[in-house]
Amino acid sequence: xxxxxxxxxxxxxxxxxxxxxxxxxxxxxxxxxxxxxxxxxxxxxxxxxxxxxxxxxxxxxxxxxxxxxxxxxxxxxxxxxxxxxxxxxxxxxxxxxxxxxxxxxxxxxxxxxxxxxxxxxxxxxxxxxxxxxxxxxxxxxxxxxxxxxxxxxxxxxxxxxxxxxxxxxxxxxxxxxxxxxxxxxxxxxxxxxxxxxxxxxxxxxxxxxxxxxxxxxxxxxxxxxxxxxxxxxxxxxxxxxxxxxxxxxxxxxxxxxxxxxxxxxxxxxxxxxxxxxxxxxxxxxxxxxxxxxxxxxxxxxxxxxx
Amino acid sequence: xxxxxxxxxxxxxxxxxxxxxxxxxxxxxxxxxxxxxxxxxxxxxxxxxxxxxxxxxxxxxxxxxxxxxxxxxxxxxxxxxxxxxxxxxxxxxxxxxxxxxxxxxxxxxxxxxxxxxxxxxxxxxxxxxxxxxxxxxxxxxxxxxxxxxxxxxxxxxxxxxxxxxxxx
Numbered sequence: 001x002x003x004x005x006x007x008x009x010x011x012x013x014x015x016x017x018x019x020x021x022x023x024x025x026x027x028x029x030x031x032x033x034x035x036x037x038x039x040x041x042x043x044x045x046x047x048x049x050x051x052x053x054x055x056x057x058x059x060x061x062x063x064x065x066x067x068x069x070x071x072x073x074x075x076x077x078x079x080x081x082x083x084x085x086x087x088x089x090x091x092x093x094x095x096x097x098x099x100x101x102x103x104x105x106x107x108x109x110x111x112x113x114x115x116x117x118x119x120x121x122x123x124x125x126x127x128x129x130x131x132x133x134x135x136x137x138x139x140x141x142x143x144x145x146x147x148x149x150x151x152x153x154x155x156x157x158x159x160x161x162x163x164x165x166x167x168x169x170x171x172x173x174x175x176x177x178x179x180x181x182x183x184x185x186x187x188x189x190x191x192x193x194x195x196x197x198x199x200x201x202x203x204x205x206x207x208x209x210x211x212x213x214x215x216x217x218x219x220x221x222x223x224x225x226x227x228x229x230x231x232x233x234x235x236x237x238x239x240x241x242x243x244x245x246x247x248x249x250x251x252x253x254x255x256x257x258x259x260x261x262x263x264x265x266x267x268x269x270x271x272x273x274x275x276x277x278x279x280x281x282x283x284x285x286x287x288x289x290x291x292x293x294x295x296x297x298x299x300x301x302x303x304x305x306x
Numbered sequence: 307x308x309x310x311x312x313x314x315x316x317x318x319x320x321x322x323x324x325x326x327x328x329x330x331x332x333x334x335x336x337x338x339x340x341x342x343x344x345x346x347x348x349x350x351x352x353x354x355x356x357x358x359x360x361x362x363x364x365x366x367x368x369x370x371x372x373x374x375x376x377x378x379x380x381x382x383x384x385x386x387x388x389x390x391x392x393x394x395x396x397x398x399x400x401x402x403x404x405x406x407x408x409x410x411x412x413x414x415x416x417x418x419x420x421x422x423x424x425x426x427x428x429x430x431x432x433x434x435x436x437x438x439x440x441x442x443x444x445x446x447x448x449x450x451x452x453x454x455x456x457x458x459x460x461x462x463x464x465x466x467x468x469x470x471x472x473x474x
Binding site for chain 1: 363368370399400402403430431
């Protein structure tokens with residue numbers, strides 16, 4: 001793990017924001033809690049490479065304001081099912097300094113059944129969560145990729161095996177988990193790697209413990225591409241793949257390639273159990289041809305917790 | 307960063323965008339040096355230069371070699387101009403999408419359609435083809451009917467749909 005410094009400053013803005021998704025895409029009604037910005041890891045594809053000018057990690061010092069904002073946010077929407085998470089601008093669990101904050105967030109949400117909170121990570125730092133009783137509305141989640149992609153693109157993160165074993169321990173303690181295959185990289189042979197990843201995952205993790213699973217193909221805007229080039233001596237293998245510019249301005253693998261991946265991998269996931277699967281930042285043009293969906297994104301089903 | 311002399315001169319004269327400047331600085335040195343050589347024989351506008359650099363960097367990422375150093379490349383610029391050279395790079399950069407586009411266009415061309423127009427999204431993002439016709443008379447309608455029967459019977463439409471939707 002890169003040795004990044006943790007600094008503190010006050011957040012003068014809002015701590016909770018709706019996930020912006022992308023224009024014209026099917027949003028998943030997710031809300032982001034922002035305890036800070038930055039990540040101890042240096043994943044090559046991460047939007048933080050261009051989004052955050054600070055190379056170190058900033059945590060917000062006025063946590064009391066964040067807690068109060070969360071309480072007000074949930075209590076003012078008692079008739080809504082809310083899905084919140086801290087893993088958008090930060091790795092939720094990899095930063096030790098965040099441990100007490102995470103536990104406090106879990107405590108706040110404990111008696112608020114209309115909300116679930118997700119802590120998303122590529123680490124194995126689940127120890128703080130194992131020191132408290134598991135909560136139904138606290139979801140620990142892991143981003144997954146085949147090991148060769150972790151080796152190449154996610155330096156310093158836990159290995160696939162380590163992530164799955166951490167998830168297994170969390171489940172044994174009583175937590176539900178979520179999984180994210182995002183970003184997925186489409187190469188000549190990687191479909192088989194992702195299928196193998198699903199098989200391996202569900203040989204360790206019981207499907208019944210997985211609250212939701214998301215998939216998203218690698219996508220970028222020009223600023224991210226430039227940041228990747230600047231950070232990698234002007235070259236990175238996946239930048240040479242074929243991408244098309246979509247209506248939201250992001251470059252993605254061609255539709256037929258994404259669909260093949262989403263359908264093949266989604267079918268495999270569904271064969272493991274009744275798992276709620278959704279796509280991240282994809283539009284109806286993709287959703288309507290998804291083989292494992294009945295035409296309506298899973299998270300829009302009324303009974304869905306997503 | 308010290309940039310090669312022709313690039314420096316180009317920047318002074320053209321005041322390119324921040325994005326182009328970032329590309330110039332971010333790409334491998336071998337590409338910068340090739341661009342410097344190219345600027346001695348051609349002065350593309352900044353948009354074309356950006357495309358050239360970006361495509362060269364993408365191909366370099368994929369293959370590990372700088373396409374601007376291919377022996378034919380300078381000759382191509384001298385003979386056909388930089389825009390044709392950029393088109394050539396784009397074909398190398400997007401082999402699958404280019405082949406699909408060519409194949410579909412050939413299918414449409416060879417179908418001998420009189421009334422029917424078959425259009426498709428060149429980025430392949432739309433989920434459907436766009437098929438249309440302008441009908442002003444019964445004769446037009448009969449020709450349209452013949453067109454539809456022909457592309458259905460010959461399997462042309464099925465092949466086009468398969469290529470467009472499945473990329474195969």
